[in-house]
Amino acid sequence: MAEHAEHIVPVKTYVIIFLSLLFLTGLTTGVAYIDLGPFNTVAALAIAVIKMLLVILFFMHVKYSPKLTKLVIVAAFFWLALLLTFTMADEFTRNWSPIPNNWGPSISAPAPRMQ
Amino acid sequence: MWVFLVTEIMFFGGLFCGYAIYRGMYLPAFEVGSRILEVKFGATNTAVLIGSSLTMALAVHAAQTGKRKALMIFLVVTMVLGMVFLGIKFTEYVHKWNEFLVPGLRFAPTEGIPAGTSLPHVELFFCFYFFMTLVHALHMVIGLGILTTLLILAYKNRFSKTYFAPVEVAGLYWHFVDIVWIFLFPLLYLIGGRYPHG
Numbered sequence A: 001m002a003e004h005a006e007h008i009v010p011v012k013t014y015v016i017i018f019l020s021l022l023f024l025t026g027l028t029t030g031v032a033y034i035d036l037g038p039f040n041t042v043a044a045l046a047i048a049v050i051k052m053l054l055v056i057l058f059f060m061h062v063k064y065s066p067k068l069t070k071l072v073i074v075a076a077f078f079w080l081a082l083l084l085t086f087t088m089a090d091e092f093t094r095n096w097s098p099i100p101n102n103w104g105p106s107i108s109a110p111a112p113r114m115q
Numbered sequence B: 001m002w003v004f005l006v007t008e009i010m011f012f013g014g015l016f017c018g019y020a021i022y023r024g025m026y027l028p029a030f031e032v033g034s035r036i037l038e039v040k041f042g043a044t045n046t047a048v049l050i051g052s053s054l055t056m057a058l059a060v061h062a063a064q065t066g067k068r069k070a071l072m073i074f075l076v077v078t079m080v081l082g083m084v085f086l087g088i089k090f091t092e093y094v095h096k097w098n099e100f101l102v103p104g105l106r107f108a109p110t111e112g113i114p115a116g117t118s119l120p121h122v123e124l125f126f127c128f129y130f131f132m133t134l135v136h137a138l139h140m141v142i143g144l145g146i147l148t149t150l151l152i153l154a155y156k157n158r159f160s161k162t163y164f165a166p167v168e169v170a171g172l173y174w175h176f177v178d179i180v181w182i183f184l185f186p187l188l189y190l191i192g193g194r195y196p197h198g
Helices: A011-031 A039-059 A067-091 B002-025 B027-036 B039-064 B068-098 B119-155 B165-190
Strands: none
Touching (some): A011 B039, A011 B165, A039 B165, B002 B119, B002 B165, B027 B165, B068 B119, B119 B165
16 A cells, blocks of 8 residues: 555546546436436446446556555455345345245235235 | 455445345335435535545645645545535435434425335335435545544645655545445435336
């Protein structure tokens, strides 16, 4: 963290990133008022991820950081992806099987949470 | 610092994960709750916070190039923008209080609730809204404390071209808190189906 032979990002880059972030904020707000079905959520998340990458790479200097820093960050997001993927995989595949089971609510009597 | 931020990613990630689960379970009520939130507050605050991230980045730049005066100015501007964010957030909370939208304490919304909506689940949405935004606001307050310390150190001329790590690390923290809001804004305010229905 305290290497002093650091790359100094020019002010111009910061300003361009700032303007891009403002533009993307306007874009995500505008898109929310257009009916895209399930793609509203996809668009909102995609724009948020792009904004996050801009902040991480440029404002947080990760583009110019040592590989170890990058590895730590990638590992963190990989771990977060595990959490989200397996939670969602569980949540959205419950009660898919038409075969009644004995350990939980069957599809003929859906659990209240599935309303 | 990055390792600390990794723990923060997991902390907020867990909250987002919980929000996603309950949103999936009670989608209609969560969409109603989301539409009640006022986009103007959320969007303005996003812009304010992005602006504060720019000035924070410029403060780090000033520290790297050894410009003490510019560093102090940018730190102050960043803090002012941070306080503007918290002010807007507070105004929004007051609105929610007046509209009976505070779960547990004062929850009896009248407007914007279509017939047949499950009110307890709208209340659950507002539990998430308040908890996630309050935790984020707490991070902002902590950030303001850190920036105050930096400002004092800069005033005492403790930083130089070769020693500015504290400014840089505080910058990382500030940008991280910005990123959390970058996700909170669309997920809470925007994806509730704001377009005209039917």
